[in-house]
């Protein structure tokens with residue numbers, strides 16, 4: 001059992017504190033690390049020496065302008081480890097190769113053929129294609145965001161609604177056998193949220209709802225600075241299957257009248273193409289349903305901010321204004337200020353970059369987010 005006093009646990013906690021600090025801030029002297037981590041001088045000296053020996057940290061002399069003397073600056077060694085992040089969507093897959101300092105070394109976006117009997121072979125090829133000679137022995141892990149019901153304790157996809165062939169597939173284990181590195185899996189919306197809080201509109205936000213409006217409708221939550229991550233097949237913080245009307249249309253999940261059944265992107269596009277109603281009317285109706293889902297989420301999580309991402313972003317500021325108005329009609333400004341609703345700022349690789357953060361959190365996280373189990377052979 002892990003206890004605060006266990007030497008191995010202490011080592012992991014102290015190393016994580018140092019590595020996370022340097023990853024977020026860039027080079028620091030030992031004195032600065034002591035001040036920022038609140039760890040003792042002896043502890044920092046001991047652990048940084050070990051990390052330098054392991055090659056995780058580099059030491060560089062820097063002349064301090066104010067004091068005119070040398071100071072040794074510690075930094076992460078960018079060439080020591082690389083991370084692969086994948087956003088495995090039913091229409092397209094984006095993949096990134098990122099160094100330990102979050103610099104994207106290579107990226108690629110490819111169409112997904114989700115109807116294949118073996119969709120994993122295409123995924124495997126993409127992973128092979130992004131690994132080159134320079135980094136092939138330095139991959140720390142692979143992170144994947146995928147939409148579906150996942151057993152996070154085993155890394156198994158129970159059912160992926162948009163990949164008919166993915167039923168009871170131990171994805172993490174299969175990829176671990178092929179690439180011999182730890183593999184971590186997450187709900188795709190949670191992976192995209194991780195990207196948003198590191199690279200997008202969620203930077204520095206302590207409580208936030210991330211709403212994905214695409215083929216699927218889903219959400220993920222940051223509460224009091226921590227990402228709420230499901231642990232086993234849960235739909236923790238997920239808005240997509242909130243009941244709008246029990247007699248409503250059949251949802252892909254098997255229930256009736258879910259928010260996704262009313263507002264999935266394909267459904268809205270079919271309505272727009274049918275032209276039975278005016279475009280504004282169709283979008284305003286969708287915004288109304290979405291606001292009902294968000295109404296519950298605001299009551300449950302009291303977010304500072306709501307970030308909207310996905311295909312709906314193409315409907316632009318006019319749609320955003322409709323969502324804001326529909327919420328303002330239900331809640332006074334002191335309960336939620338709709339000026340704090342915005343579109344995502346991460347771009348097409350936000351999910352893949354977020355999946356890299358998933359690997360980092362599992363290997364070097366400071367216990368802020370519970371994520372899927374490490375699958376080891």
Ligand SMILES: [Zn+2]
Pocket residue numbers: 240241251252253254255258259260261
């Ligand atoms: Zn549903």
